[in-house]
Amino acid sequence: MSDLFAADPSETDKARPLADQxxxxxxxxxxxxxxxxGPNGTLRRMLASGRLGSLILWGPPGTGKTTVARLLADQIGYRFEQISAIFSGVADLKKVFEKARFERLSGHRTLLFVDEIHRFNRAQQDSFLPVMEDGTVVLVGATTENPSFELNAALLSRSQVLRFESLGRDDLEKLLERAETLLGAGLPLSDEARETLLGLADGDGRALLGLVEEILASAQENETLDANSLLTIVQRRAPIYDKAQDGHYNLISALHKTIRGSDPDAALYYFARMLDAGEDPLFLARRLIRMASEDIGLADPQALQLAIAGRDAYQMLGSPEGELSLAQVVVYLALAPKSNAVYTAYKAAVSVAKSTGSPMxxxxxxxxxxxxMKGQGYGEGYIYDHDTPEAFSGQEYFPEKIGRQDFYHPVERGFERDLRKRMDYFARLRAAKRATESED
Structure with a gap:
């Protein structure tokens, strides 16, 4: 392992951010x-050929774009000059170009790294063209935005676009191990907390190291953090409620649970009690809309429509007539077939989305x-579902990194019985397609 990652860093090193160390x-x-x-990677082949043209490095933050640009300059023996499009203007560009021309007279080539190059306007982007064409600089631009939309066609035609990918789980683990080697000790995390930490980084190496520094600054001596303790440190949570309003939230909880429990009489009681105490009817209307989605969902698709209509009726009629419309919603929701299948599916989808980062x-x-984008294979092989006999192509839509997921499980109540039949039908078609593909 390189000396860079040796344990027991000096006091000077300790003052530097971990990402810099x-x-x-x-x-x-x-x-x-x-x-x-890698051995057959695009940049390796360029370096082996002895030629390095202008490049656009496109990818998410914390994936190594700046580092790679600096190391490319070292590898080919070029001067490294760095500017940021956020802080630089035309005058700054002129100075950089003049310096590069002067250095070239002395036999020194310049690799000009432009961070956030998409922030330059069209005219500023055009100013790079002459110095790229006459060899004054080799331009390496970094951007988190799609170059097809943000950069001039002329600039793109003179550059090769290289896509940087978010760091995978194994890459982040390797980076974490390097940090622990540098620090001379493992992080005080349980296995579950360690996996949570890797997920929170979302493929961003710099963010991961920032989280490590937060952990080191906040963890207590001889403490091993579980996942919940870790989230307390790295994600600040606002207090849920003001304790002075306990009665208010006790009653709304009671209303919610009596509707979920299909008891219209108790639900009307708590509804009336809150109105009598001066509760804002629109607050109750918003909660009823939430209940229609959370506890009834697609078991009765009309529940959400009726809850929204009740709110609109109250806003039109005002008090006291409008409260009757909300009471009608309370009774309807209490007696509707119940399902939290969509609610549960949504939470599962959010959990997977947060823990798996940003795969394409x-x-x-x-x-x-x-x-x-066409040249890179975007859209190649797409099957238009309406062109198939069942209007169902059976293509795989999940990112390859996470594979197919199973979130939504309709209940055998209300309209969701019909949805279950539809899902089973599509599952059979999908399985038949996979079987056919396997035989081919």
Whole structure:
């Protein structure tokens, strides 16, 4: 392992951010981006050929774009000049170009790294073209935005776009291990908390190291954090309610649970009690709309429509006539068939979305509005569902990284019985398609 990651860092090093202390010194130390830096990676082939053209590095934050640009300059022996489009203007660009021209007279080539290059306007982007064409600079721009939409066609035509991917779980784990080696000790985390930490980083190495610093600053001596304790440290949570309003929230909880429990009489009692205490009827209307989705859902799709209509009727009629419309909603919701299948499915989907980062959807279902995107395979092989006999192509829509997920489980009550039949039908078609593909 490189000396950069040796334990027991000096006091000077300790004052530096962890991300700076762990910054790779060679391309071999860069974590992730195997498609660019692996043995057959695009950048490796460029370097082996002895030529490095202008590049646009496109990808999420914390994936190594700046680091790779700096190491490329070191690898080919170019001067490294860095500017940020956020803080630089035309005058700054002119100074950089003049300096690069002067250095070139002395035989020194310049790699100009432009961070957030998409922030430059069209005219500023055009100013790079002459110095790129005459060899004054090799431009390496970094952007988190789609270059097809944010950069001039002329600039794109003179550059190769390289896509940086979010760091995978194994990449983040490797980075975490490097940090622990540098610190000389493992992080005080349970296995579950460690996995939670990796998920919170969302593929961003710099964010991961920032979270590590937060943990080190907040964890108590001899303490091992579980997942909940970790979230308390790295995600500040606002208090749920003001204790002075306990009675208010006790009553709304009672109303919610009596509707969920299909008791219209008790629900009307708590509804009337809250109105008598001076509760805002629109607060109650909003809660009824929530209950229609959370506790009834698609078992009775009309419940949500009626709850919204009750709110609108109250706003039109005002008090006291409008309260009757809300009371009608209370009774309807209490007697409606109950299902929290959508609510449960949504929570499961949110959990997976948070824990798996930002994987790309399958290329087959992405639009390709630009020539560059078509060339990279966007939309290739997409089947238009309406062109199939059942209007169902059976294509896979989940990102390959996480695979197919199963969130929604309709109950055998109300309208969801019919939805269960539809889901089973589509599942059979999907399975038949997979079987056919396997035989081929």
């Amino acid at each position: 762990l910054r790779p010194r060679t391309l071999d130390e860069v974590i992730g981006q195997e498609h660019l830096l 959807p399958p290329m087959v279902i992405l639009n390709a509005p630009t020539k560059m």
